Amino acid sequence: MADERARPELPPVVARMWGREPVSRRGPKPSLDLARITTAAMEIADAEGLSSVSMSSVAARLGVAPMSLYRYVGSKDELLVAMLDAVSEEPPPLGDLSRREYLYAWTKANADLLVSRPWTLSIARGGPPMGPRGLRWLDRLLSALADTPLHEGEKIGIATTLSGYALSQASLIIALAPERVGTHLPPSSTVYGELLAELVDEDSYPALTSAVRSQAFVADPSDWYGQDTDFRFGLDLLLDGIEALIASRTPSADTRTPSADTRA
Structure with missing residues (x-):
């Protein structure tokens, strides 16, 4: 029997991040939107740190009443989710890079983004990406692994491992x-x-x-810290393991039955 369970409803802030908010055709055009709110919040975080971001401080920066924000974002936690996606840049292009070179470039760019905005560290620890920009990073990494014999769950596991390495290294770089x-x-x-x-x-x-x-x-x-040498050393350990896993899933190029001479 087919699974008749309904899909979970998208959290309102996630729906807005994807442009799926219903558009009202009546009344005046809203003076706010999620993009303006997250931009104001990021400006506060850049200048004063994440602890200074609150619904009231963002509202004050926008010159509106705090309650007016709740039409677009239900809580500070939802705002943080939107901020992390908004600050994300485009992932590195695949281009002509080899698979290993791309996995390195992807992980390094991930860490560099976190280091450039230290306030993103605590948000990134909160869970997997849900916004369009964050999921584009995941999509690009999966694309780099598309021609491997790994199953999709293993590819997701690699993405999780490399993301975790980027997060831990960014934390160390900032701390030191x-x-x-x-x-x-x-x-x-x-x-x-x-x-x-x-x-x-x-x-x-x-x-x-x-x-x-x-x-x-x-x-x-x-x-x-040795961001090139130390970062690469640890990442190479992970990449070696990934390449070994791929090799173990790859059939041998020569599967012919040995001849009588070679079996002698």
């Missing part, structure tokens, strides 16, 4: 930024290593002590 040294915020890589030298001992933390003594945490001031 040089301007945060000397504050209550997480220290730079070099300072972190120096602090560990004061905390760990060879008896309790033998492997970590060895890493500290070898200056594994020391970073060049001009390349405080």
